Amino acid sequence: MQIGQRVVGDVVVIEITGDITLSKGGDVLLKDKVQSLLQQGHRKLLLDLGNVSYVDSAGLGQLVQIYATTSHLGGSMKLLRLTKRLKDLLVLTKLLTVFETYDSEADGMASFANAKKA
Amino acid sequence: MSEARLHVTDSQGRRVVMLDRPVFLIGRRTSADLQIVSTDVSREHAEIAQEDGRFLLRDRASRYGTFVNGEQVTERILQHGDRIRLGRTEAIELVFMTEGAKTTGFLDAAASDASDLRQMAAILDGLRALGSGRVLNEVLALVMDSALEVTKAERGFMMLPNDEGELELKIARGRGKTTLPGTSFTTSEKIPREVFRTGQSRIVRDLMEGDLKGQHDGTIAVGIRHVLCVPLCVTPMSAAASGISDQRVIGVLYLDGRERSTMLSDATRSSLEAFATQAALAIDSARLYAESAEKARIDQELRMAAKYQQDLLPERLYENAAVDLAAESIPCRTVGGDFYDYLEIGERGFGFALGDVAGKGPPAALLATAVQSNFVAQASVSSDPAEAMARVNKALLRRAIEARFATMFYGSVTPDGRLSYCNAGQEPPLVVGSSGMAWLETGGPVLGLLSIATYEFDAVSLQPGDLVVVCSDGVTEARNRAGDEFGRDRLVEAMRGRHGARPEAALEHLMGAVKSFSEGTAQADDVTALILRYRGQR
Numbered sequence: 001m002q003i004g005q006r007v008v009g010d011v012v013v014i015e016i017t018g019d020i021t022l023s024k025g026g027d028v029l030l031k032d033k034v035q036s037l038l039q040q041g042h043r044k045l046l047l048d049l050g051n052v053s054y055v056d057s058a059g060l061g062q063l064v065q066i067y068a069t070t071s072h073l074g075g076s077m078k079l080l081r082l083t084k085r086l087k088d089l090l091v092l093t094k095l096l097t098v099f100e101t102y103d104s105e106a107d108g109m110a111s112f113a114n115a116k117k118a
Numbered sequence: 119m120s121e122a123r124l125h126v127t128d129s130q131g132r133r134v135v136m137l138d139r140p141v142f143l144i145g146r147r148t149s150a151d152l153q154i155v156s157t158d159v160s161r162e163h164a165e166i167a168q169e170d171g172r173f174l175l176r177d178r179a180s181r182y183g184t185f186v187n188g189e190q191v192t193e194r195i196l197q198h199g200d201r202i203r204l205g206r207t208e209a210i211e212l213v214f215m216t217e218g219a220k221t222t223g224f225l226d227a228a229a230s231d232a233s234d235l236r237q238m239a240a241i242l243d244g245l246r247a248l249g250s251g252r253v254l255n256e257v258l259a260l261v262m263d264s265a266l267e268v269t270k271a272e273r274g275f276m277m278l279p280n281d282e283g284e285l286e287l288k289i290a291r292g293r294g295k296t297t298l299p300g301t302s303f304t305t306s307e308k309i310p311r312e313v314f315r316t317g318q319s320r321i322v323r324d325l326m327e328g329d330l331k332g333q334h335d336g337t338i339a340v341g342i343r344h345v346l347c348v349p350l351c352v353t354p355m356s357a358a359a360s361g362i363s364d365q366r367v368i369g370v371l372y373l374d375g376r377e378r379s380t381m382l383s384d385a386t387r388s389s390l391e392a393f394a395t396q397a398a399l400a401i402d403s404a405r406l407y408a409e410s411a412e413k414a415r416i417d418q419e420l421r422m423a424a425k426y427q428q429d430l431l432p433e434r435l436y437e438n439a440a441v442d443l444a445a446e447s448i449p450c451r452t453v454g455g456d457f458y459d460y461l462e463i464g465e466r467g468f469g470f471a472l473g474d475v476a477g478k479g480p481p482a483a484l485l486a487t488a489v490q491s492n493f494v495a496q497a498s499v500s501s502d503p504a505e506a507m508a509r510v511n512k513a514l515l516r517r518a519i520e521a522r523f524a525t526m527f528y529g530s531v532t533p534d535g536r537l538s539y540c541n542a543g544q545e546p547p548l549v550v551g552s553s554g555m556a557w558l559e560t561g562g563p564v565l566g567l568l569s570i571a572t573y574e575f576d577a578v579s580l581q582p583g584d585l586v587v588v589c590s591d592g593v594t595e596a597r598n599r600a601g602d603e604f605g606r607d608r609l610v611e612a613m614r615g616r617h618g619a620r621p622e623a624a625l626e627h628l629m630g631a632v633k634s635f636s637e638g639t640a641q642a643d644d645v646t647a648l649i650l651r652y653r654g655q656r
Contacts, residue, residue, distance in 0.1 A: 022477070057476030061523050064567040093525065093543035094563040098571075 001026035003033050011044040011112050012037055013080075013105065017051040020059030027062035034066040034077075043075030046108045050081030055089060064095060076100070080108045122173055124166075124202075125213040128154055132353065137173060142166040144204070144212075145178070152212075158182050158205025166196065173214065175202065182206050254404040255289065261371070261397040262291040269346060269386050271373035273298060276350075277310050278369040278401070285314055285370065309347050310370040317367045319348045319391055323382060344382055347372045348391050350398035368398050420452040420480070427453050427483055430490065432460060435622060440533045440655065441468055444621035445648035446629060448592075454644035455482025456590045457490040461497060466530055469497045472588040472648050473526035474544065481522075482644075489514065489524045489565065503528045503540035504575035507562065511542070511573070514566035523564040527588050535580040535652050540573050545594050548606075549578065550585040550613045557606075558586075582654030583618035587628070592643035596636045604635050621649040 001018035014033065020026040037045065047063075049055075055063070063079075070077040078100040082090070090096035102108035122137045135152050143150045145162040154163075160180040167174045173196045177184040182205030186194050196202075202212040258276055266274050275290035275298075285307070290298040313320050322345040350369040371394050427449075436443050445458045455475035463469045471493050475486040492513045493506070500506035506528055514524065527547055529539035541547070541561030549556045562573035580586070589609070596604040612631040616624045628647055 057523070061476055061567065064523070064564075068568060092545065094541075094561060095543070098563060098568060 001029055003029060005033075005037070007042075008109060010042075011046055011109060012042045013046045013048055015048045015051070019054040019056075020052055020062070021054060021056040022058035023056075027058045030059075031062055031066060034070070038070065038073060038075070043070070043073065044112050045070060045075065045077040046080050046102075046105070046112075047077060048080045048105070049083065049086060052083065052086065055086055060089060060093065060095070064098070067099060076112075078102060078108055078111065080105060122196075122214065122216045124152065125215055126152065126154075127211045127213075128156070129209065137166055137168070140168050154204065154210060156205065156207060156210055158207045159210070163204055164202075172196075175214075180205070254401065254408050257397075257400050257404045258289040259291065259295075259297075261401070262289055263295050265371060265373060265390065265393065265397075266291060266293055269373055269390060270375070271346065272375040274371065274373040275300075276369060276371050277307075277314070278350075278405075279314070285311060288369075309345055310372045313347045313349050313372075314367055314370045317349045317351060317365060319346075319387065321346055321382060321387060344376070345372070345374045346382065346387060346390065348387075348394045350394050350401065352395075352398045352402050368402055371397070423480065423483065424449070424452045427487070430487060431458060436460060437653075438462070438468060439653070440535075441531055441650055441652055442621055443470065443648060443650040444625040445472075445646075446625060447644065447646040448629075448641070449478075449483075449644045450592070450641040451479045453480055453483035454478065454646075455486045456592065456644040456646035457486045458588075458646060458648045459490055459494055460648075461494060463498055463530060466501075467532035467536075469503075469528065469530040470588075470648065470650055471497070471526055471528040472544065472547075472590065472646060473524055474590040474592075474644070474646070475524045476522055478644065485522060485524065488517070489526065493526065493528065497528065497530075502575050503530055503538050504561070504573040507540045507542050507565070507573040508571075511562075511565045511571055512569075515569055523566040525564050525591075527558070527561075529558070529586065529588075529650075531580065531650070531652060533655055535582075535584075535655070536577055537580050537586065537652075538575050538577045540575040542573065545589055545591045547586055547588040548609060548613060549580070550587060550617050552581060552583060552617050555610060555613070580652035582652060584652045585613070585616060585619065585621070585624060586650045586652075587613055587624075588648045588650075589628075590644060590646040592641075592645035593628070593632055593647055595643060596632050596645065597639055597642065598635050599638050604632055608635065619651075621651045624651075625649045 001016060001020060001024055004015040006013045006015070016030065018024070018026065020030060034045065067077045080102050082101055087096065090099065100111065102111065124135045124137065126133050126135055139151060142152070142165060143162060144152045144154065144164045144166070146153065146155060146159045147161040150162070160178070162178045163180040164175060164177050164184045167176065175184065175186065175191065175194045175196050177192045183190050185191065185203040186200050188203070196214040198214065198216045200214040202214060204210050204212070262274055262276060273290070273292045276288050277285040278288045280286045287300045290300055292298050309320055309322065348371050349367045350371055351365045352368050353365050431447060434445055443460065447454065447456050447458060449456070455477055456473070458472040460468065460470035473486065473489055473493070475482045475489060489510065492510045496506045496509040496513070500509060507526070510526070525543040527539065527541050527544040529537055531537050539558050539560070541559055543561070543564035546557040546559045549558060556578070558576070558578070560574055560576035563571045587609070594604055594606055594609060608631070612628050613624070616627065625647060628649070632645065
């Protein structure tokens with residue numbers, strides 16, 4: 001798994017490529033990445049999952065965990081470009097309603113901007 | 119014909135060659151019976167001829183000559199233990215051996231004052247042959263004491279590398295079989311480290327002399343003057359057979375003393391080196407034995423855990439006046455993260471649940487047990503399945519294990535057939551009715567992750583003969599050789615026409631369908647299923 005990041009305004013777009021699984025250590029990599037961003041003071045995170053082919057239960061647990069950590073610090077983490085497989089998994093585990101999800105980066109960015117106005 | 123052989127040490131390592139021809143040719147050319155590649159060795163260097171049961175070594179006009187026990191020869195009748203040198207180099211050594219010295223060959227070649235070491239080597243060889251049931255520490259002590267006694271050194275120690283490859287002191291002994299504290303040697307580690315690195319023995323005849331003085335001040339400080347340090351080398355079987363030198367240094371044997379004594383003689387050193395080879399094998403196999411014993415212990419504990427886990431699950435079959443059920447859980451490893459449970463909950467009827475903890479193996483099994491016992495506790499005090507689920511979620515969050523969660527389905531059936539249920543992220547159960555099927559999806563998110571999670575319940579009315587089929591994702595996500603998932607469609611297919619069937623028969627059919635679907639693949643996840651039948655009001 002590889003993690004890239006771009007800062008657009010006050011939003012950090014985190015681009016993940018590969019599997020988020022226990023066996024490949026992706027769950028821990030992701031956690032460390034998000035924790036370091038939060039420590040640097042970032043509070044608006046947009047996770048681009050368009051190039052993630054597989055998320056196992058450990059990876060899913062980690063997504064929820066970092067969502068909860070970010071929310072707890074007054075920030076928000078949103079998901080971008082879910083694959084059908086991941087969406088099915090979120091539906092099954094009834095976690096889809098927990099996350100804010102967007103199909104395009106523009107929509108995702110806009111949601112942060114709207115929240116600012118409100 | 120007599121039996122004899124050469125123990126050969128050269129750039130390829132050590133090996134044994136049988137003298138199984140009337141005339142045995144030694145030389146550099148490939149057709150020689152013993153080919154030795156060295157600039158000091160002529161193409162046809164020497165031969166060993168069998169004559170009247172004796173072995174006659176003849177130099178074949180070699181460029182750099184043939185030597186026996188250090189003396190140049192043109193023709194010599196070989197005696198057991200003779201050392202043959204080809205040319206000027208010390209790197210090549212052939213030791214002539216006759217029968218009767220099979221295990222201690224190298225040692226026989228050494229001087230007789232090392233006979234005790236020979237005995238010890240034979241004992242160690244025997245230990246090795248027996249697979250060495252003796253514990254490592256016993257073997258280490260045995261090796262140290264024998265080495266001290268014969269070399270007349272005052273004290274010694276053995277160092278073996280730890281998992282990170284760093285040398286660690288394993289045993290320190292003094293004369294008279296006494297164990298010394300490891301701290302008495304903290305100043306003398308330079309030499310063993312070097313021997314371990316290079317695989318070459320070191321003799322330091324007098325630490326006060328020569329250019330080592332500066333480097334070894336620490337050792338001199340405790341009054342030690344003479345050091346003999348040899349590597350413990352093991353040649354893997356495969357490498358020995360192929361003649362490739364692939365010696366593995368598994369540790370270091372270090373001896374020192376104040377008096378210049380027999381410990382520094384060449385004979386002592388060479389027999390100690392050979393002894394170290396036997397000791398290394400014994401230590402290596404004792405260590406392997408210890409590792410396999412440890413593994414056997416862990417396996418045994420896992421088997422116990424698996425038994426306990428099965429015992430913690432209720433009976434596979436159950437029935438009361440209104441319902442009957444069958445359940446089965448097959449972990450993909452010894453223990454698993456799936457569970458099922460059921461209980462009578464008074465006027466609210468009969469409660470049943472099936473859950474799955476993320477992950478596999480012992481960590482998942484521990485968490486599964488926690489979720490299961492929480493469920494049993496909460497189910498009996500909650501008014502409906504959604505409330506029970508919310509309580510289980512809170513209980514798990516209080517002891518949250520980071521990013522670990524469980525999924526669970528919980529349903530309760532009243533005697534009049536009302537099924538209330540809540541599904542927390544579990545693969546939806548299937549209701550098999552007389553005229554159709556339905557999925558039970560209402561509920562909330564997976565358990566143990568979100569304090570904000572809310573849970574809802576729904577209720578359906580069961581008719582006599584209706585089945586409720588609850589499975590873990592090990593069923594729907596079982597894969598065949600082509601990589602396809604069993605999926606919900608095949609689950610529906612397997613249950614088609616099963617309305618009214620005995621739960622035990624329906625379960626057997628379902629498990630059989632999953633098994634034959636995934637034939638030829640390894641079970642990737644725990645597989646658990648529970649089938650409940652509503653029998654109607656009696």
